Structure formats: C-alpha cells, structure tokens
Amino acid sequence: MDDFDEDLIRALQLDGRAQFSALAADLGVHRTLVAQRVHELLASGEIRILAAVHPRAVGLPIQANLQLRISGPTSPVFERLSEFTNVVFLSEISGQNQAVAEVWAADREDVARAVRAIQAIEGVVETQFSLYDRVLRRLRLGEDPEAGDLAFDDFDIALIAELQLDGRLTFGELAKRTGRSASACRARVLRLLESGVMRIGAVRSRRSATTSVLSGVGIVLRGDAEGAAAAEELLLGIPTIEFAARTLGRYALIATIAARSLADYTDIVRRIRAHRGVRLVETWVHAFVWLERYEWSLDRLARSRGV
Structure with a gap:
C-alpha cells in the first residue's frame, strides 16, 4: 500500500459513494486511475463499501469498550466472542491484555448481561470495562443523529438492506x-x-498485509476541564484517528489510530503523551481483527421503527 492508496481509502471511508471525478480532483490524479484502483481494491477484498446504520437508530444507544486478559489458548475465546450478536468489533491485541471488544446494547441491563456472559467464557480471567460517555469521532458512523431522524419505514429498510451489501x-x-x-x-x-x-x-480488510498500523490508546487526564477539552481537541485534529470517545472507567478518553507506518504511530503517541492535559497514555496494537460488524438484519431494523 502506498500513499495514494491510503489517501484514496481514507476518502472512500468518508464518502463511499463519491464520484470518481470528485475523488480524482481531490487527489490530484486522473479519473481513470481512481476508477481502476477502486475496482482493484474492491476485487481484491482490501476494502468493501457498505452502509452503516448508527447504533442509536437501531435501538442500541449504550456502547462499551472491553479489554480482556486471556489465559491459555486465545482462539477458542475469540471464536466464542464472535458469536455474540452485540459484539460489533473484536480484535486480538498486543500487550498486557489480549482482546478488545466493543459492545452495543439497548440499555445498561443489556450491557451488564453481555459483560457477565463474556466474563463467564473459559479462558477470560480479567475484564477492563469502559463505558462510552460521548463519542467524539466515529469515522464510519459520523455524528449522532437527531432524535426525530431515528424512525424508519419499509422503504428505508429495503434501501438500507441493499446498501449494507453494496454501498x-x-x-x-x-x-x-x-x-x-x-x-x-x-x-x-x-x-x-x-x-x-x-x-x-x-x-478495510484489517487482515490483509498492509503498511498501516491500527492501534488503540487509553488516556488518563490530569483532571482540569480546560486540559481535558484541549486533549479532546488534539485528538480531533489528528486525521488518522478513526475513533475517539470520552469514557467512564479506567480511561477518560479512548482512541483508535490508523497510522500509515510504525514511525507515524510513534509520532502520534508522542504528541498525545506530551500534551499538558494528559497524565498517562496506555497503548496497544490491533494485531488481528476478528470482527468488524456494521450491518444489521432486516428484523433488527424493522424492530427499530419508531425508536
């Protein structure tokens, strides 16, 4: 993967239906090159272009990040976690913990049931829990929709179902x-x-061999509101941060970095550590992404009508 591919994929992450001519103008290349490379990326499986529905719109307003310490073989644990329908992101990571799972739930009781079920999996010996208080950036889902925009009808559901297969x-x-x-x-x-x-x-197909480094950071802040706001502003000013959230739990902030290289990743983490509002930064690398789910069944969408 070279810089052109990274720039092209980034543009498509922001707008998967962008016209080839618009992408070419933004990237400063010929339209034919863009069209050819997009078709190649899709054909190879390096990317898929799909519709994602906001969790609030499908009745899942509670989201949490879990880090798991696993004893013994890890594959059976990941295979079991992959069966949980409310686990939308699951990754094997480096460091003290071995897994990160993002859980979407209907309410706090629902998320509590999911956490207890995950803790009961053989091999899971410790769970670190962070509840998302406010999502600051979610590349694939954007800003929270207004409450009045959350109702679907049959036409909406039919369109979403098709676009979840091919955006x-x-x-x-x-x-x-x-x-x-x-x-x-x-x-x-x-x-x-x-x-x-x-x-x-x-x-992106996170399992393909690319030069990009997908990593996570957990940030503990110093406590003053001004420093916290400035730290959030720093995160939102880094283009390769795909996800950032204010959280309740071990960390005040959690972010996902899609760095272009190990050197780029190191530079970003150094910038975060050096910020005056940051007390501590813990990092992990997503070595193998087992699951990244954005599509929902027709039944789930139908039940969400009128939410």
Missing part, C-alpha cells in the same frame, strides 16, 4: 431491487445520509 449501487439498481423509482430512491438515500442515520463508506 455503491446506483439509484437505478436500487429502483429495480426495491420496486420504487430511481428519483424516489435518490431522495430517500440522501435523506438518510443527511440525517446521520446512515453513512456509506469503505471498510
């Missing part, structure tokens, strides 16, 4: 699959995107 389907293709007109499909897709309920972007 670059044309409006004509969507019309054939949903039985509606292309103009109706266009208007409804744009409404879903503008509301923040749905976002369409590239999802």
Whole structure:
C-alpha cells in the first residue's frame, strides 16, 4: 500500500459513494486511475463499501469498550466472542491484555448481561470495562443523529438492506431491487445520509498485509476541564484517528489510530503523551481483527421503527 492508496481509502471511508471525478480532483490524479484502483481494491477484498446504520437508530444507544486478559489458548475465546450478536468489533491485541471488544446494547441491563456472559467464557480471567460517555469521532458512523431522524419505514429498510451489501449501487439498481423509482430512491438515500442515520463508506480488510498500523490508546487526564477539552481537541485534529470517545472507567478518553507506518504511530503517541492535559497514555496494537460488524438484519431494523 502506498500513499495514494491510503489517501484514496481514507476518502472512500468518508464518502463511499463519491464520484470518481470528485475523488480524482481531490487527489490530484486522473479519473481513470481512481476508477481502476477502486475496482482493484474492491476485487481484491482490501476494502468493501457498505452502509452503516448508527447504533442509536437501531435501538442500541449504550456502547462499551472491553479489554480482556486471556489465559491459555486465545482462539477458542475469540471464536466464542464472535458469536455474540452485540459484539460489533473484536480484535486480538498486543500487550498486557489480549482482546478488545466493543459492545452495543439497548440499555445498561443489556450491557451488564453481555459483560457477565463474556466474563463467564473459559479462558477470560480479567475484564477492563469502559463505558462510552460521548463519542467524539466515529469515522464510519459520523455524528449522532437527531432524535426525530431515528424512525424508519419499509422503504428505508429495503434501501438500507441493499446498501449494507453494496454501498455503491446506483439509484437505478436500487429502483429495480426495491420496486420504487430511481428519483424516489435518490431522495430517500440522501435523506438518510443527511440525517446521520446512515453513512456509506469503505471498510478495510484489517487482515490483509498492509503498511498501516491500527492501534488503540487509553488516556488518563490530569483532571482540569480546560486540559481535558484541549486533549479532546488534539485528538480531533489528528486525521488518522478513526475513533475517539470520552469514557467512564479506567480511561477518560479512548482512541483508535490508523497510522500509515510504525514511525507515524510513534509520532502520534508522542504528541498525545506530551500534551499538558494528559497524565498517562496506555497503548496497544490491533494485531488481528476478528470482527468488524456494521450491518444489521432486516428484523433488527424493522424492530427499530419508531425508536
């Protein structure tokens, strides 16, 4: 992977339906090169372009980060965790702990049940829990939608179901699959995107060998509000940070860095450590991503209508 690929994938993560001509203009290359490389990345499985629905829109407003210490063989634990329907991200990591799992839940009782079930898995000997208080950046999902934008109808659900399989389907293709007109499909897709309920972007195959380094940081702050706000601003000013959240638990902030190299990762962590509002930074590298789930079943979407 070279810098052009990284820039192209980053642009597609932000807008998976961007026109090749617009991408070419932004990247300063010819449209033909962009079209060829996007097709190659899709064909190789390096990326998929899919619709993601915001967790609040599917009735899952509570999100938590779990770090697990595992004793003995790790694969059976990860295989068991992969079966949990409310685990949306699961990664094998370096360091003192061996796993990171992100859990989405309907309420605090729901997340408590999930945590207890995970703690009961044979081989899990310790669980470190952080509840997301406020998500500051979520590359694949964007800002929280307004409460009034969270209701779906059957047409919305049909469109989302198709776009979860292929986010670059044309409006004509969507019309054939949903039985509606292309103009109706266009208007409804744009409404879903503008509301923040749905976002369409590239999802990387984290298992492919690339030069990028996916890592996590847990940040303990010094305590003053001004320093905390400045630390959040620092994180949001780093383009390769894909996710950042204010949390309750061991850390005040958790972030995910998609660095372009080990040197880039080291530089970013040094900048965070040097910030006046930061007391402590703990880091881990995502060595193998077992699961990254953004799609939801029709049943789950249908039950979310009117939330």
